Amino acid sequence: MSANVPNIDQLVRSEYKYGFVSEIDTDSLPPGINEEVIREISARKGEPQFLLEWRLKAYRHWTTLKEPHWAKAVYPPIDYQAISYYAAPRSKARYSSMDEVDPELLKTFEKLGIPLSERARLAGVAVDAVMDSVSVATTFQKELEQYGIIFCSFSEAVRNHPDLVEKYLGSVVPYTDNFFASLNSAVFSDGSFCYIPKGVRCPMELSTYFRINAAKTGQFERTLIVADEGSRVSYLEGCTAPIRDENQLHAAVVELVALEGAEIKYSTVQNWYPGDREGRGGIYNFVTKRGVCKGRRSKISWTQVETGSAITWKYPSCVLLGEESVGEFYSVAVTNNRQQADTGTKMIHIGRNTRSTIVSKGISAGEGQNSYRGLVVMKKSAANARNFSQCDSLLIGDRCGAHTFPWIQVMNPTATVEHEATTSKIGEDQIFYCNQRGISRQDAVNMIVNGFCKEVFRELPMEFAVEAQKLLSVTLEGSVG
Amino acid sequence: MNSISTIPDADAAEAPHFGAVRTAFQQYESQTRAAGEPDWLASLRRRQLTRFLAAGYPTRRDEDWRHTSLDAVVSMPFALASSAGPDGRIVQLLEGSAFSSVSGQRLVFVNGHLIPELSRAVRSSDGVYVAGFASAVQEKSEILRARLTADSEDGSDGSLGALNLAFAREGAVVIVPANTVLDEPIVLVFVSFPQTAGERTHVRNVIMTGPNSRATVIEHYIGLGTESAVTSSVTELHAGQGAVFEHLKLQDESNSVFHLATLRARLESSSKVSCHSFALGSRLSRQNVLATLAGEGIEAVFNGLYLGDADRLIDHYLSVDHAAAGCASHEFFNGVLDDKATGVFYGRIRVRQHAQKTDAKQTNKNLLLSDDAAVHTRPQLEIYADDVKCTHGATIGQLDPEGLFYLRSRGLPVATARRMLIHAFAGEIIERVWCGAARDVLNRLVWDRVERTRHVSASEQ
Numbered sequence: 001m002s003a004n005v006p007n008i009d010q011l012v013r014s015e016y017k018y019g020f021v022s023e024i025d026t027d028s029l030p031p032g033i034n035e036e037v038i039r040e041i042s043a044r045k046g047e048p049q050f051l052l053e054w055r056l057k058a059y060r061h062w063t064t065l066k067e068p069h070w071a072k073a074v075y076p077p078i079d080y081q082a083i084s085y086y087a088a089p090r091s092k093a094r095y096s097s098m099d100e101v102d103p104e105l106l107k108t109f110e111k112l113g114i115p116l117s118e119r120a121r122l123a124g125v126a127v128d129a130v131m132d133s134v135s136v137a138t139t140f141q142k143e144l145e146q147y148g149i150i151f152c153s154f155s156e157a158v159r160n161h162p163d164l165v166e167k168y169l170g171s172v173v174p175y176t177d178n179f180f181a182s183l184n185s186a187v188f189s190d191g192s193f194c195y196i197p198k199g200v201r202c203p204m205e206l207s208t209y210f211r212i213n214a215a216k217t218g219q220f221e222r223t224l225i226v227a228d229e230g231s232r233v234s235y236l237e238g239c240t241a242p243i244r245d246e247n248q249l250h251a252a253v254v255e256l257v258a259l260e261g262a263e264i265k266y267s268t269v270q271n272w273y274p275g276d277r278e279g280r281g282g283i284y285n286f287v288t289k290r291g292v293c294k295g296r297r298s299k300i301s302w303t304q305v306e307t308g309s310a311i312t313w314k315y316p317s318c319v320l321l322g323e324e325s326v327g328e329f330y331s332v333a334v335t336n337n338r339q340q341a342d343t344g345t346k347m348i349h350i351g352r353n354t355r356s357t358i359v360s361k362g363i364s365a366g367e368g369q370n371s372y373r374g375l376v377v378m379k380k381s382a383a384n385a386r387n388f389s390q391c392d393s394l395l396i397g398d399r400c401g402a403h404t405f406p407w408i409q410v411m412n413p414t415a416t417v418e419h420e421a422t423t424s425k426i427g428e429d430q431i432f433y434c435n436q437r438g439i440s441r442q443d444a445v446n447m448i449v450n451g452f453c454k455e456v457f458r459e460l461p462m463e464f465a466v467e468a469q470k471l472l473s474v475t476l477e478g479s480v481g
Numbered sequence: 482m483n484s485i486s487t488i489p490d491a492d493a494a495e496a497p498h499f500g501a502v503r504t505a506f507q508q509y510e511s512q513t514r515a516a517g518e519p520d521w522l523a524s525l526r527r528r529q530l531t532r533f534l535a536a537g538y539p540t541r542r543d544e545d546w547r548h549t550s551l552d553a554v555v556s557m558p559f560a561l562a563s564s565a566g567p568d569g570r571i572v573q574l575l576e577g578s579a580f581s582s583v584s585g586q587r588l589v590f591v592n593g594h595l596i597p598e599l600s601r602a603v604r605s606s607d608g609v610y611v612a613g614f615a616s617a618v619q620e621k622s623e624i625l626r627a628r629l630t631a632d633s634e635d636g637s638d639g640s641l642g643a644l645n646l647a648f649a650r651e652g653a654v655v656i657v658p659a660n661t662v663l664d665e666p667i668v669l670v671f672v673s674f675p676q677t678a679g680e681r682t683h684v685r686n687v688i689m690t691g692p693n694s695r696a697t698v699i700e701h702y703i704g705l706g707t708e709s710a711v712t713s714s715v716t717e718l719h720a721g722q723g724a725v726f727e728h729l730k731l732q733d734e735s736n737s738v739f740h741l742a743t744l745r746a747r748l749e750s751s752s753k754v755s756c757h758s759f760a761l762g763s764r765l766s767r768q769n770v771l772a773t774l775a776g777e778g779i780e781a782v783f784n785g786l787y788l789g790d791a792d793r794l795i796d797h798y799l800s801v802d803h804a805a806a807g808c809a810s811h812e813f814f815n816g817v818l819d820d821k822a823t824g825v826f827y828g829r830i831r832v833r834q835h836a837q838k839t840d841a842k843q844t845n846k847n848l849l850l851s852d853d854a855a856v857h858t859r860p861q862l863e864i865y866a867d868d869v870k871c872t873h874g875a876t877i878g879q880l881d882p883e884g885l886f887y888l889r890s891r892g893l894p895v896a897t898a899r900r901m902l903i904h905a906f907a908g909e910i911i912e913r914v915w916c917g918a919a920r921d922v923l924n925r926l927v928w929d930r931v932e933r934t935r936h937v938s939a940s941e942q
Contacts, residue, residue, distance in 0.1 A: 378877075395866075395867035397867060398867045400865075400867065403861070403863045403864060404860075404861060405859065406861070407857075407858075408856070408858045408875055409856070409857045409858075410847070410856045410877040412852070413850065413851060413879045415878065416878040417875070417876065417878065418876050419874060419875040419876070421860075421871075421874070423870070423872070424870070425867040425869075
């Protein structure tokens with residue numbers, strides 16, 4: 001057994017293959033936050049007055065807030081003055097064609113397997129690539145325009161569609177929402193904006209790819225998706241970061257608005273750098289994601305595969321306002337080594353006959369701590385509302401932890417809420433059975449884990465599901481000796 | 482008095498209502514000192530009061546008190562309840578009370594004072610010790626000192642536990658020696674009969690069962706009168722190795738009383754313990770159950786039923802700590818809520834890293850009978866060991882329409898069908914009581930209470 005140890009070590013060390021740093025000239029603000037920094041960010045981006053006002057309001061509110069510590073995660077205090085709040089690849093403001101984009105930048109995304117070249121039509125996915133704080137390229141924009149779909153970077157949306165931005169920005173996650181959302185509202189640099197007009201089914205998957213590259217920066221992006229009446233969109237989000245010894249802060253906000261009969265499917269494969277085996281470095285992923293089902297029969301579905309980040313603090317939520325609206329949350333969260341994840345969802349039932357489903361799968365290995373924290377609220381008006389929650393935890397090894405903190409509030413007797421949770425481990429007998437049939441230990445673990453997560457992977461778009469399975473096996477590599 | 486710790490003086494920041502607490506404590510202390518209370522207890526009381534004054538009452542800002550507000554308790558005057566003699570009304574109340582037919586030893590407390598005339602405690606030859614706290618402090622001083630000091634100083638019982646010990650005048654002390662089997666349950670009856678608004682009663686019970694002993698203790702809280710009052714009760718339970726023990730608490734206080742209680746249990750290896758909480762009364766009740774499974778091979782059951790009507794709030798807070806390997810703990814809590822009642826349930830199972838082979842199960846089921854009833858439930862698992870079997874589940878809803886349909890299809894009227902389902906729902910909790918005599922009493926009592934709820938036979942919808 002001992003002869004194998006270096007081998008396993010190698011596996012674990014090699015596991016994060018996106019840890020490279022790209023040599024790109026970066027234009028960044030000096031570390032620190034104050035009103036001047038916010039004015040500077042806004043000025044650099046040439047934003048209209050209303051947005052600057054909004055940022056300043058958010059900043060002033062943020063200064064009155066205290067960092068929340070109720071999550072089950074231990075980390076040293078964050079020095080908010082040591083972070084640079086703006087970093088952008090130094091280049092032309094806007095590219096007229098892909099050929100003008102810094103080749104190093106394109107190479108970076110190529111390495112990550114994200115085709116930014118529009119010639120790569122086969123992929124059939126429109127991508128908005130965000131490097132550090134700024135959107136560098138959005139593909140397939142012209143094609144999407146034919147349908148009236150707006151898919152662009154947030155800055156572009158502010159320039160070209162200020163009315164839509166003003167109408168919906170902060171309508172789901174107000175700048176007063178929480179500490180990290182307020183911080184994001186004050187300093188957010190870019191992100192994706194998407195508007196699907198009435199009755200349009202988006203013909204391709206939309207996706208944003210986030211990449212942190214520069215050191216000592218935080219990434220604060222903001223995504224806003226509005227699906228007008230009867231429209232439909234599926235949106236993917238992926239993220240990676242280089243290996244660094246320091247912890248970097250990522251505080252994003254995602255807002256979804258689904259009007260009558262609209263459907264938004266939001267999938268995330270989060271693979272920020274998780275830190276090394278001793279817990280050095282890694283991203284603090286403190287994200288606020290919320291969708292509101294405004295109209296009747298609207299639907300928002302969150303699917304997330306969380307394999308990266310040193311700490312994940314994330315609760316994609318649905319406010320089910322419209323009658324018969326549907327909220328879904330499917331999650332796989334993996335923690336290995338010293339990773340900590342405190343993630344879950346909130347389902348706020350307000351409208352009649354609203355339904356929600358929560359399926360959460362937590363996998364802990366090494367010394368990882370994995371918590372599910374969820375809230376289901378049935379307001380008095382939510383007659384005949386229904387929720388089903390299922391939270392399963394899988395433990396690999398005896399030094400990790402799996403925790404479940406559901407919170408259920410019911411104010412309407414016709415509402416039905418069910419919550420189930422189980423905790424289990426990969427049994428020696430299961431592994432033995434596989435070994436006996438010639439399946440190696442590692443493959444057996446992968447197989448069992450994939451089976452455990454099947455319910456969630458099924459919800460992912462196909463390309464992502466394949467990616468997620470691979471990611472999972474890499475993340476857990478070496479966790480069973 | 483030199484050995485006794487001192488209480489820091491009030492500073493400007495201290496809440497004004499603590500003045501009354503300090504005054505009451507001074508008076509109370511002079512009484513207990515006059516009665517010859519040992520120094521260690523006086524010192525312990527002072528430390529507890531200091532702890533309470535520093536922490537104050539829990540507020541809704543505390544994560545553990547999010548749905549239960551003690552504002553009414555805080556704003557009430559602070560006066561210690563005085564003894565009410567064996568009044569005719571009390572005698573009558575006791576005669577008609579739930580466990581009056583159950584034979585065996587019995588201690589009766591009125592407003593936190595032991596009433597020997599109404600009690601039935603005999604010094605039996607088997608060495609079982611059943612006495613009031615005040616006399617036990619003299620007779621079993623060293624045992625109690627060790628127990629109370631160890632239990633109170635870790636602070637897990639919060640500021641209310643500290644306040645309780647500072648003022649605890651009486652309570653029951655039950656010590657069952659090793660290898661002793663008690664056939665009959667020990668019944669402790671606590672009557673609150675407040676004479677003026679805001680009276681406070683603090684009782685502290687200590688139950689210790691020796692290795693391989695077997696016993697049952699029933700705590701019954703009832704009340705008379707309509708004045709508002711606060712009952713604070715803390716029971717320390719220590720079950721020895723291999724002991725078999727059943728603890729049953731029936732809280733049936735009058736509607737004007739605020740009932741704040743804690744059961745703290747420390748279970749040793751191979752013990753088999755069952756704790757039941759039946760919460761039927763009081764305006765607001767909070768029952769903490771804090772259990773530590775300290776040895777291997779323990780089987781523990783925490784079982785509870787709460788019935789709420791009017792604008793009652795019933796809060797159960799459970800924390801089960803699996804500190805050793807190979808234990809099983811099962812929690813079952815069912816609630817039936819009518820009118821504007823609110824049910825609150827918090828349950829936490831914590832499995833420590835070395836507590837492998839743990840089998841833990843937790844369920845909380847709630848039945849909402851009216852439009853205005855509400856439930857807040859938080860069943861939680863915190864697991865640090867991998868070879869465990871842990872599940873929890875919570876359900877909230879109205880009566881199962883399919884169940885109703887089934888019964889109606891068999892010719893039962895809807896009212897009868899509803900009754901049957903509600904009784905079955907409550908019955909599954911009562912069934913888990915081992916003590917046959919108590920089970921019969923509870924069956925009848927709960928049946929009566931369920932019948933009294935307004936929407937038992939018909940819903941508003």
